[in-house]
Amino acid sequence: MEKLEALHQNNKMNARLRKNSIWKSIFFLSTLFGLVVLAILIIRVLIQGLEWIDLEFITSRLSTQADKAGIMGAILGTLWVMVVVIPVTLIIGVGSAIYLELYSKKGKIQSFIETNIANLAGVPSIVYGLLGLTAFVRLMDLGNVVLAGGLTLALLVLPILIVSAQEALRAVPGHLSEASYGMGATKWQTIRKIILPAALPSILTGSILALSRAIGETAPLTVLGIPALLIPFPQGLLDTFTALPMQIYYWTLDSSLVAEYANLAAATIVILLLILFILNSIAIIIRNKYHQRN
């Protein structure tokens, strides 16, 4: 009976409740910290850059004169790079994930490969820049063109995509594929008709995260020698290009020389955020559509 009394002592209950609310506030403050910092950042960027954004800024060519400078070239460059990055990462990334998760025999080699892919996701992006410089710019002799930049960024985000696609495939309930195999479906039929559709929403989320990373990367591009001051627009995969993050980087760097460059950098950041926002929204819309259909 002593035990029961201990259970019902009110002061202990209060202590537990107090502890609960303390932890609740700690978690709330951690969330708040991130949100506040982000808000300050965005507000500062908006204050600095918003005035500078108009149709002319978006559509005109680059110029050394701050009031005439535009970022169309950088926008086109980023889009062209995406033309390379999206198919390369999706096909190779999802393909590798399907092989590793569904076809290959689970064993030591498999787990060795998976560990290494996970490690690659953590390699600093500048190292990928060096790899791209050696392999694509020099060895394949492409020069610092869209194709070289796109392939480098694709390599950079591939591990992220493979890992997330593998997780998405793993999360498909086993009883669905069992039902398919149980009717005499081959592995490919089961993957194509059951596993991939079920995993698609998560794979999409993963790929958008990976692509956002690729769009925002600067370090590998600087290593590749991507120019910031480039007047002509890129028109194809073998043209030289500049990209939005490069533009931001150089304008920020040179803002000590020309004060307005800081505003231009801020304005470009706003545009970059907008592009990322649009991309994310598209992913969410596609995902929701798929969810409804299922």
Add this chain to the structure above:
Amino acid sequence: MSITTQKKVQIDVKNNDTTTESKTEQPRVVYDTKDLNLWYSETHALKDINLEVTENEVTAIIGPSGCGKSTYIKTLNRMVELVPGVGTTGTIAYKGKNILDNSMKVEDLRTQVGMVFQKPNPFPKSIYENVTYGPKIHGIKKKSLLDEIVENSLRGAAIWDEVKDRLNQNAYGLSGGQQQRVCIARCLAIEPDVILMDEPTSALDPISTLKVEELIKELKKKYTIIIVTHNMQQAARISDKTVFMLNGEVVEFSETDQLFSNPKDKRTEDYITGRFG
């Protein structure tokens, strides 16, 4: 078209068989298991199994959890191979062909041997797409034929009247019992000869269970059914023969009536009288 007429002919033949009941004619053995041993890595899960399953009968497998009954039924369509590290010795002859030596394509085997699972597992698709999944993966594309298959299969699974007006709705919207009958219809759609059922009613309420049991009695006329159940009353109600398994071994295998009324083995008696398990 040819598929349905063929089936009808088959049914007629089978009906004749049951009506004549000639004692001279040997009942056809569908599955002949000889000295089957199975390991999950180091665990010896099935030990020297010898069993014969006869055509157009319901064979129930009972036994406590972990006795190997689910493992055994999954070996019959080689679904057990989805578990990594499984090894077998011995033979299982399906209509005379050993299925464990890869002489028969596993896809072919699973087309002739359908399976209904413990938890209702419809695809997250419409009822129609669920039932046509099997025929489609086997290459049937013609809409009129698919429509016919859907109706026949759903009728066969005694759920046509409940879902005929909402074939294009997602199967997830159905109740658990209805989902399980759609899964049975999906299985019938590939026109199997044998249906394996792995505790098909364990996730269902009593009324749904009753419906599925009635359905099984009906299906027996056309199909050979092997059902794993932990419910002894269920085995007694619906099966012709019963296998009692314990610790990976077949303890007793006989006519259901005999096994429940007059078990030969002490362990069987202990189990069916509720002394353990």
